Amino acid sequence: xxxxxxxxxxxxxxxxxxxxxxxxxxxxxxxxxxxxxxxxxxxxxxxxxxxxxxxxxxxxxxxxxxxxxxxxxxxxxxxxxxxxxxxxxxxxxxxxxxxxxxxxxxxxxxxxxxxxxxxxxxxxxxxxxxxxxxxxxxxxxxxxxxxxxxxxxxxxxxxxxxxxxxxxxxxxxxxxxxxxxxxxxxxxxxxxxxxxxxxxxxxxxxxxxxxxxxxxxxxxxxxxxxxxxxxxxxxxxxxxxxxxxxxxxxxxxxxxxxxxxxxxxxxxxxxxxxxxxxxxxxxxxxxxxxxxxxxxxxxxxxxxxxxxxxxxxxxxxxxxxxxxxxxxxxxxxxxxxxxxxxxxxxxxxxxxxxxxxxxxxxxxxxxxxxxxxxxxxxxxxxxxxxxxxxxxxxxxxxxxxxxxxxxxxxxxxxxxxxxxxxxxxxxxx
Numbered sequence: 001x002x003x004x005x006x007x008x009x010x011x012x013x014x015x016x017x018x019x020x021x022x023x024x025x026x027x028x029x030x031x032x033x034x035x036x037x038x039x040x041x042x043x044x045x046x047x048x049x050x051x052x053x054x055x056x057x058x059x060x061x062x063x064x065x066x067x068x069x070x071x072x073x074x075x076x077x078x079x080x081x082x083x084x085x086x087x088x089x090x091x092x093x094x095x096x097x098x099x100x101x102x103x104x105x106x107x108x109x110x111x112x113x114x115x116x117x118x119x120x121x122x123x124x125x126x127x128x129x130x131x132x133x134x135x136x137x138x139x140x141x142x143x144x145x146x147x148x149x150x151x152x153x154x155x156x157x158x159x160x161x162x163x164x165x166x167x168x169x170x171x172x173x174x175x176x177x178x179x180x181x182x183x184x185x186x187x188x189x190x191x192x193x194x195x196x197x198x199x200x201x202x203x204x205x206x207x208x209x210x211x212x213x214x215x216x217x218x219x220x221x222x223x224x225x226x227x228x229x230x231x232x233x234x235x236x237x238x239x240x241x242x243x244x245x246x247x248x249x250x251x252x253x254x255x256x257x258x259x260x261x262x263x264x265x266x267x268x269x270x271x272x273x274x275x276x277x278x279x280x281x282x283x284x285x286x287x288x289x290x291x292x293x294x295x296x297x298x299x300x301x302x303x304x305x306x307x308x309x310x311x312x313x314x315x316x317x318x319x320x321x322x323x324x325x326x327x328x329x330x331x332x333x334x335x336x337x338x339x340x341x342x343x344x345x346x347x348x349x350x351x352x353x354x355x356x357x358x359x360x361x362x363x364x365x366x367x368x369x370x371x372x373x374x375x376x377x378x379x380x381x382x383x384x385x386x387x388x389x390x391x392x393x394x395x396x397x398x399x400x401x402x403x404x405x406x407x408x409x410x411x412x413x414x415x416x417x418x419x420x421x422x423x424x425x426x427x428x429x
Contacts, residue, residue, distance in 0.1 A: 017046070017091040019047075022046065023048060023049050025096070026105070028041060030103070033097065037099070039096065041075075047110055051072065054068060054070055056110070058109060058114065060106060071097070074086070082095075122163070125166060128206055129205050131177075131201075134200060134201050135201070136397055140199070143199035146198075151174075151176070164181055181288075183268060183387050194383075199397075201406075202398065205268055207265045216293070217294060220263055222289045223258075223285075223286045226284070227282040235282065239260050241298075242267070242298060247259045265298060269301070269388040303346060306353050308342050310356045311356070312335075313356060314330050315355070318356060327379055328376070330342045341394065
């Protein structure tokens, strides 16, 4: 790294920092402290600040008036450590507390008539997911925090620390809408909540649409894919199915690089598909591009599911007969409940099965009947993969010890009634 660091020092001019003059800092991040509240983090570009100083938080627009703030504490960030410092000077990365409300991109200055510093806008949230209380039969067995009040407090606490996430209450009790930049960002939040002892159920990501001049628009992203030459055809076919448009393609010594414009909903589940298409050699990244007219209907999952009709413990005898119908997500001994997804059906339809059925004991014996069944190992989903896999009428149940897939409506009779009602409405349209 020495060669690279020397070149950086030689060719890149140091950041602007003026020790003299009125205090000035651009808020580049937000933190939360249980004792002092919101902490605005940034690099001091001019002047200095210490505890007790009066500073001004400039408005987001020139029309907004500046708010006077008294600095209650100054934190200094050095390397990986954080320390309370008496004074932050020009060039230091500091955190300032004393704000009731502050956002990334705002300027903190020593005078109310100062000009705001330029800031690159953050990409807007493009997907929304529902968080809800775990209402399944196995709720409360593995987690400590299972009530809607606890979940709501945790989500709004996250919104205070992470400005790219927004939380909204819904008309349904115990259900909250969480908006973010991508499914992985929400998966990280869910994983943190699992480790803290929370139980939640979460829905499939849905894109945030807008109407621009009366036209329904959805978010599009610029996708960069790098794959070996042998796998280019399969990747291009997958992108076409996801309404992607190839903008550029270059060939180099290590393979090909594709640049495409793809709807955000077309990227849901693409990472796992790319890994399978390229045998693990594919690399991809994406950036928000714009809101453009809706690309039309899209189908990203071409399989159905195997749904349990009974509750209890999965048995080897039952799973041995079910495995010929599709791929299993559970193993013998796993706890199962009515409406839980236990496998994948190669066809589009959902197939009801009974994974808890046991072998009837009789006095008759036959050669080979008592041999243990050879079951293939079940498919175990990671949290992010499970979120991308579920359909709109399915949910992911996340607990500290388990990740389960289930139908949104557990009762099979109610599901059938809702399906008929939906089909009748579609025929009427």
